[in-house]
Amino acid sequence: xxxxxxxxxxxxxxxxxxxxxxxxxxxxxxxxxxxxxxxxxxxxxxxxxxxxxxxxxxxxxxxxxxxxxxxxxxxxxxxxxxxxxxxxxxxxxxxxxxxxxxxxxxxxxxxxxxxxxxxxxxxxxxxxxxxxxxxxxxxxxxxxxxxxxxxxxxxxxxxxx
Amino acid sequence: xxxxxxxxxxxxxxxxxxxxxxxxxxxxxxxxxxxxxxxxxxxxxxxxxxxxxxxxxxxxxxxxxxxxxxxxxxxxxxxxxxxxxxxxxxxxxxxxxxxxxxxxxxxxxxxxxxxxxxxxxxxxxxxxxxxxxxxxxxxxxxxxxxxxxxxxxxxxxxxxx
DNA sequence: CAAATATAGTGGCATATACCAGTAAATTCC
DNA sequence: GGAATTTACTGGTATATGCCACTATATTTG
Numbered sequence: 001x002x003x004x005x006x007x008x009x010x011x012x013x014x015x016x017x018x019x020x021x022x023x024x025x026x027x028x029x030x031x032x033x034x035x036x037x038x039x040x041x042x043x044x045x046x047x048x049x050x051x052x053x054x055x056x057x058x059x060x061x062x063x064x065x066x067x068x069x070x071x072x073x074x075x076x077x078x079x080x081x082x083x084x085x086x087x088x089x090x091x092x093x094x095x096x097x098x099x100x101x102x103x104x105x106x107x108x109x110x111x112x113x114x115x116x117x118x119x120x121x122x123x124x125x126x127x128x129x130x131x132x133x134x135x136x137x138x139x140x141x142x143x144x145x146x147x148x149x150x151x152x153x154x155x156x157x158x159x160x161x
Numbered sequence: 162x163x164x165x166x167x168x169x170x171x172x173x174x175x176x177x178x179x180x181x182x183x184x185x186x187x188x189x190x191x192x193x194x195x196x197x198x199x200x201x202x203x204x205x206x207x208x209x210x211x212x213x214x215x216x217x218x219x220x221x222x223x224x225x226x227x228x229x230x231x232x233x234x235x236x237x238x239x240x241x242x243x244x245x246x247x248x249x250x251x252x253x254x255x256x257x258x259x260x261x262x263x264x265x266x267x268x269x270x271x272x273x274x275x276x277x278x279x280x281x282x283x284x285x286x287x288x289x290x291x292x293x294x295x296x297x298x299x300x301x302x303x304x305x306x307x308x309x310x311x312x313x314x315x316x317x318x319x320x321x322x
Numbered sequence: 323c324a325a326a327t328a329t330a331g332t333g334g335c336a337t338a339t340a341c342c343a344g345t346a347a348a349t350t351c352c
Numbered sequence: 353g354g355a356a357t358t359t360a361c362t363g364g365t366a367t368a369t370g371c372c373a374c375t376a377t378a379t380t381t382g
Contacts, residue, residue: 012211012279017286018186018193019208020299023229023306025179025186026369031314032179033370042370044338047180050173061360068184073339075362080337097347097360118173124317125178128310129301137301138181140294145184149289153192156285187339194340203340205368222330234369236332241367250331258330258377328379338368350357 021144028125035121039114045081046118049111052087052101059098060089068145086110182305189286196282200275206242207279210272213248213262220259221250229306247271 013019032043041049051066052058058066064074078101081087086107092098103111126134143149174180193204202210212227213219219227225235239262242248247268253259264272287295304310 012276013208013215014303015299016193016208016279016283017290017295017299018189018204018282020302020306021182021186021189022205022208022368024302025182026229027306027311028179028182029369031311032177042337043179044183047174047177047183054174059360068187069338070340071361072341072363076340077338092360095348095360099361115173118177120318121179122177124314127317128313129178129305133301134178137298138176138178140290140298141181141185142175144290145181145188150188150192152289153285156288157281183338190339203367220330230368231370232331233333233371237370238368253330256330256378260331324382326379326381328377330375330377332373332375334373335371337370340367341365343362343364345362346360348357348359350355352353352355 021141031125032118032121035117036114037117039110039117041110041114043118043121044077046111046114048077048081049086049103049107049114053103053108053111055101057090057100057102059092059100061098063101081107182302192286193279193282196278197275198278200271200278202271202275204279204282205238207272207275209238209242210247210264210268210275214264214269214272216262218251218261218263220253220261222259224262242268 029043036043036046039046048067052063055063055066060074060078061071064071067074069077078087078089082089085104087101088104089099089101092100129137190204197204197207200207209228213224216224216227221235221239222232225232228235230238239248239250243250246265248262249265250260250262253261290298
C-alpha cells in the first residue's frame with residue numbers, strides 16, 4: 001500500500017509532461033545563459049530581441065502571441081530592454097491603442113553580436129543530442145506551443161474528462 | 162542580403178532548442194495551472210509537493226538537485242508553501258547546516274487531492290500528442306535535464322568551440 | 323587543535339511570467 | 353451619432369528562478 005503510493009508518486013514526477021519540460025527548460029536556461037558570456041543579456045532576452053527583429057515592427061499583442069506569452073508578461077519582460085535602450089515602442093499610426101516593438105540601433109548590434117554565441121550553444125546542444133533528434137524535438141515542442149495543440153487539449157476535455 | 166538576414170533570424174527562433182523548450186513550457190504551464198482548478202496551487206507547486214513527498218525528507222540541496230534548480234531558487238519557491246503550512250523545514254540531526262524538507266499533513270492532503278487534476282491534464286496531453294510520442298518526449302527531456310547531458314555539453318565546448 | 327577551506331542555507335536584487343483591475347481607443351449596435 | 357462592447361496596453365501583485373554576498377556549520381590541513 002505504501003509502496004503502491006510511492007509508485008504512484010514516482011509515476012507523477014516521471015510521467016508529467018509539464019514538469020519534464022520545465023526541468024529541461026531550467027537546464028537549458030543555464031546553458032544558454034552561460035553562452036551569452038559577458039553581454040549582460042540572458043538567453044531569454046536574446047531570444048526576444050531575435051523575435052522582435054524577425055517580426056519587423058509587430059505590436060506587443062502580435063509579439064506576445066508569437067512568443068506564446070501573456071501580453072502583460074511581455075510588457076514586463078520588455079522593460080529592462082527598453083530601459084537599456086535596446087528596444088523601443090512606437091505608437092501605431094492607424095490604431096492609437098497599439099504600440100509597435102522594434103530594436104534600436106544598439107539593439108540590432110547587440111543581437112547581431114550574440115548570434116555567434118547562440119550558434120555555439122546550439123552547436124553543442126546538437127552535438128550532444130544529435131541533429132536528427134534535435135530537429136524532431138523542436139518539431140514536437142513547436143506543436144505543443146501551437147494554438148492547434150491548445151485547441152485539441154481543450155477538446156480532449158470535453159468528451160474525456 | 163536583407164533576405165539572407167531574415168532567413169538567418171528565422172533560423173534562430175525556429176532552430177533554438179532553448180526557446181522551443183521555453184515556449185512549450187509556457188503553454189503547458191498555462192494548461193496544467195488551469196487543471197489545478199480552485200486549489201490555489203500552481204502546477205509548479207503541485208510538482209514540487211509531489212517531488213518532496215517522493216524524496217522523503219530530502220535536504221534542500223538534494224531537492225534542488227532533483228528539480229534541476231538552483232538552491233536559492235528552491236528556497237524562494239518553498240516560501241509560499243511554508244507560509245501556507247503545506248511544507249515544513251526540519252533541521253537535520255547530524256548536520257546542523259542542513260534542513261530537510263517535508264510535507265505537513267495539510268500538504269499531504271492537498272497533494273493527494275490534486276493527483277486527479279494532474280491525471281486529467283496528463284490524460285489530455287497524451288490524447289493530443291499520443292502516448293508513444295509523449296513517452297519519447299519525456300525520455301528526451303529527462304536526458305536534457307540530466308547531469309550527463311550537462312557534462313557532455315561542456316565537453317562539446319572543449320574541442321568544438 | 324586551530325586555521326583554512328568547503329558546504330548548506332538565507333536574504334537581497336534582478337529578470338521571467340501570470341492574473342487582475344484599470345484606462346484609452348476602436349468597433350459594434352441601436 | 354452615441355452607448356455598449358471589445359481591444360491593446362499599463363500597473364500592481366504574486367510566484368518562478370538565478371546570481372551574489374553573507375552566515376553558520378562542517379571538514380580538511382598543517
